[in-house]
Amino acid sequence: MKKLLVLLSLLALVTGSVFAQGAAEVTADSYPSGPVSAIVPYSAGGGTDLVMRALADAAKASFPKNIAVENRTGGGGAVGMSYGANAKADGSVVTMITVELVTLPHTGTGAGLSYDQFTPIMMVNSAYSAITVKADSPYNTLNDFINAAKTSTMKVGNSGVGAIWHLAAAGLAKTAGVTFNHIPFDGAAPAITSLLGGHIDAVTVSYAEVASQVNAGNLKVLAVLAPERISATPNIPTAKELGYDVAIGTWRGLGVPKATPQPIVDKLYSIFSTAAKSDSFVNFMNSSNNIIDVMDGPSYQKKLAVDNEMFKALINELGLKQQ
Amino acid sequence: MLLEVLNNVFTIQIFLFIIMGVFTGICIGSLPGLTATMGVALVLPLTFGMEATPGILLLIGVYVGAIYGGSISAILLRTPGTPAAAATALDGYEFSKRGESGRALGISTISSFIGGVVSVMALWLISPQLAKLALRFNAPEFFLLAVFGLSIIASISGNSLAKGVLCGGLGIALSFMGIDSITGYPRFTFGNINLLSGMSFIPVMIGLFAMSQAFSTVENIFTADEVSQKVTKVWPTRSDWKVILKTAPVSGLIGTFIGIVPGAGAEIGAFVSYSQAKRFSKHPELFGTGIPEGIAAPEGGNNGVTGGALIPMLTMGVPGDAVAAILIGALTVQGLQPGPLLFTEHTTLVYSIFLGMFIANVTMLILGLSSLKFFVKILSIPKSILTPMIFVLCVVGSYAINTNFFDVGIMLFFGIIGYFMQKADVSVSPAVLGLILGPMAESNFRRALLMSEGSYSIFFASPIAWVFLILTIFTLGMPYVTSFLKARHKNIA
Structure with a gap:
């Protein structure tokens, strides 16, 4: 009987904690x-x-x-x-x-x-979106990248179709008058992994998400799609400064x-x-x-x-x- | 350096955190619906105020404990506590039916320990070399890995391959529900917001495995159990040891490899190990009837994933599975950037994690073996009391995963389907496998074609792709070849 009691109380504990949702009247x-x-x-x-x-x-x-x-x-x-x-x-x-x-x-x-x-x-x-490429990529500025996209198809990874970083890439492409080959992933992390492996050309996720790889020297950020420079990274230009008036985040x-x-x-x-x-x-x-x-x-x-x-x-x- | 690491880890505080973590993990893991990922996420906020080493080791303790804990309810109640234990339920529950649950739990505990230790050794000795492998995986390789995983259906279908394939197809079809990951188009959602993110996998699993089992128990709920549980033997016999030592280390290595591949977690590690053990077994027909290999393989495999998943995380800042993704968050909060610099800048921490993870596995072994006798007693509760409790656990578990009552409905629906599948002698595991691997296969197939702009040659472009292609063909063709050769041999003789 004792073990039964123990089990029952365990069960009550689990059930209780899951369903516990007070509904008090508040003024x-x-x-x-x-x-x-x-x-x-x-x-x-x-x-x-x-x-x-x-x-x-x-x-x-x-x-x-x-x-x-x-x-x-x-x-x-x-x-x-x-x-x-x-x-x-x-x-x-x-x-x-x-x-x-x-x-x-x-x-x-x-x-x-x-x-x-x-x-x-x-x-x-x-x-805000950070246009990020591999550190050893031939593109050093956003202009390099956009010019390259005019002649060849750039594979740009995002965190999911219709998700904010897809819209960011699409917004940039629209402003710059180019088309990207948008590759959707299930979240930002797999997109970044794919970029590290050299399977895609760029990602357009947030700066926070690529920061550790940038610091480690594996990736570089060409520009941020922000209204003004990010205070943590004052060296990275905004797309607006470079003539592409787009800020998406x-x-x-x-x-x-x-x-x-x-x-x-x-x-x-x-x-x-x-x-x-x-x-x-x-x-x-x-x-x-x-x-x-x-x-x-x-x-x-x-x-x-x-x-x-x-x-x-x-x-x-x-x-x-x-x- | 070594002294520093030892100093860092061998403190009362760290030991207490590891023990606490493993204990919490085992409890969370053994409750259906509470997964390892969830457990680690729930404990995460506690580590914000801690030092880096104890904080991370607490989380790793939870991870190791939870992956092991899932097997306890899988063996005793045919209710995988976590998806990682779904493969263990196949043979594990057969032991309990025979009254040998103590033996099964003993095998599972020791195999989990061996799998975990093998993966820690891999993590410690060859992680930088292995890490590079993870980056080589592109969409086509992921697709072919998923296809290879699906070929396992052939070995977990029970006695009818046709039924298994049908059932696997059902699982894959279910995985098509929800927003299409490539075009964003909602498929088979019937205008229901709850189906937008697809069929939630945990409630389906709880329904198919646990609820269906509870339903069929109701049929003879008042007849007394003829099977009495032999509790006394927890320590494996000599013949069991032989099996464990032959199976678990190999499974641990397979699990480690699966763990390294980003996006493939402990549940896949367990299934792949199970199927490999069956394929190379001298008596593959006995799998599913409750043999030690059927527990040692998946349990060694899923705990093997724990170390493997940390390899790309610590060396490159790339998560090997969902738990590793949370651990990256935990390290970042501590002001540490997981990635190539971690090894050079925080060597002591990295080696403290290795050592701590080893201690976590030892703790798991000790806690597991010492409390098994208590766990086994659960089965001596009369069915008329135990079964309603399982019903409650199923409902709570499927609700807890997304705090959504819709999932409880899904669980009940699949409980009923699972019940009739059991009546028709159809194994439910292929459906679960299809549901796990379906999305991985589909989205990577289409992503690969997006990348290659429609050319199928991308699937044959890399050596890794070829390895998986050959493995899959080998898996599917081998039984036919061997039976053909046997038949010819007989004819000649």
């Missing part, structure tokens, strides 16, 4: 009086997950009943973000929203997702369902903007090559609208829209 002034879940629409251990966990860790003192990070994956982020958009509008569910919020609806795989389902709290970080931020009362939104902004300045979070972001780029709710709202239009036009032009 604006007492917020956050109940437990809060932070939804990450991507899998545990990935870049988005790590940033959310570090931010939640830095903010945990402000949540007396705890803040729990929850991964709801699937549909390239659509599943988790839809869940967050349709959650109770009482601040009990905060969602990490990413650039896919304004790209998936246009590729036709957003399953009804739209950026105006969220009230953005703040933007947390951003990353990803961002991560926090959002709550549209109907959430304004006092709760304000409270969340004050909690997370403080957390984003904390030493532990700043250290984490620096050591993991992430660039902190905090933007308040109203400006973030505007950015969402602008990006939404830009990606809508780009995706339609590329014919990536699915029926």
